[in-house]
Amino acid sequence: MKRLLVTGGAGFIGSNFVESAQGAYDVTVIDKLTYCGSRDNLSGLDHEFIKGDINDLGSLEGFDIIVHMAAETHVDNSILRSDDFIRTNVCGTWNLLEALRKSEDVGQFIVISTDEVYGDIPEGTSSAEKDPFHPSNPYSASKASADLMAQAYSRTYGLPIKIVRPSNCFGPRQFPEKLIPFFVKRVMDGKPMPVYGHGRQRRCWVHTGDVCRAIWAVADKGELGAAYNVGGAEMDNMSIAAAIMGELGGEIEHVQDRPGHDLRYCVDDSRVRGLGWEPVGSFEDKLSQTILHYAGRA
Numbered sequence: 001m002k003r004l005l006v007t008g009g010a011g012f013i014g015s016n017f018v019e020s021a022q023g024a025y026d027v028t029v030i031d032k033l034t035y036c037g038s039r040d041n042l043s044g045l046d047h048e049f050i051k052g053d054i055n056d057l058g059s060l061e062g063f064d065i066i067v068h069m070a071a072e073t074h075v076d077n078s079i080l081r082s083d084d085f086i087r088t089n090v091c092g093t094w095n096l097l098e099a100l101r102k103s104e105d106v107g108q109f110i111v112i113s114t115d116e117v118y119g120d121i122p123e124g125t126s127s128a129e130k131d132p133f134h135p136s137n138p139y140s141a142s143k144a145s146a147d148l149m150a151q152a153y154s155r156t157y158g159l160p161i162k163i164v165r166p167s168n169c170f171g172p173r174q175f176p177e178k179l180i181p182f183f184v185k186r187v188m189d190g191k192p193m194p195v196y197g198h199g200r201q202r203r204c205w206v207h208t209g210d211v212c213r214a215i216w217a218v219a220d221k222g223e224l225g226a227a228y229n230v231g232g233a234e235m236d237n238m239s240i241a242a243a244i245m246g247e248l249g250g251e252i253e254h255v256q257d258r259p260g261h262d263l264r265y266c267v268d269d270s271r272v273r274g275l276g277w278e279p280v281g282s283f284e285d286k287l288s289q290t291i292l293h294y295a296g297r298a
Contacts (some may be wrong), residue, residue: 128229
């Protein structure tokens with residue numbers, strides 16, 4: 001059985017990806033177990049666990065495929081303190097790329113980036129993989145740096161690298177600092193949902209199960225050296241809050257907007273769809289199930 005290494009595999013998308021690999025790969029997870037990673041996310045899943053920092057990993061020998069998800073991800077935290085984001089997202093990725101350069105048997109190295117590298121885009125447009133990067137905050141800048149470093153190592157050293165840029169992910173096991181679980185927790189605690197500014201910031205929302213399937217499509221059929229956007233259903237924050245209210249009740253409280261808040265992200269995902277990928281099932285059903293999951297009613 002082929003060996004798979006998942007960095008950040010005890011986190012949100014990482015643990016869901018480990019679950020998707022069950023029975024098909026011999027899985028190893030490396031995770032530093034910061035506040036948003038937990039061994040509980042991997043409960044019942046067949047894997048070998050290594051508690052460690054990707055900045056300390058010196059060798060990638062023995063793995064057929066590596067999916068690099070380890071990252072600091074919360075924009076608000078990056079605005080308050082960017083050092084952890086530079087250390088993990090930039091330096092950690094560079095360290096892994098150096099280890100990859102010295103390894104001989106890794107078949108492919110898949111970097112999980114984000115649609116936020118493209119920055120704010122006008123209504124009626126979408127970001128394609130070849131579009132320039134315009135990150136707006138330390139988080140997206142750190143992810144753009146890692147993405148560009150991966151591109152450079154692919155071109156300079158001919159390494160077997162692929163890049164996946166998902167849109168806003170939702171689903172089970174997400175730490176409750178992110179919008180949907182955070183808003184649900186507020187409602188369940190009898191508190192209003194704090195919406196930044198006017199709440200019309202628009203994102204494409206994609207379920208983590210669909211993201212995992214997109215990663216597998218890229219692993220199985222994607223081109224080395226290529227990047228792949230993963231899109232979803234476009235909704236603004238007020239609509240997400242309204243969906244939560246429709247399931248659980250609650251109320252909205254508008255609060256001061258965060259600095260440099262991008263108004264809209266939207267990606268052209270025709271390239272990954274060309275590999276045979278598309279979201280499965282109803283977006284509305286998946287959103288409802290996720291809301292009820294975090295409310296303890298699913």
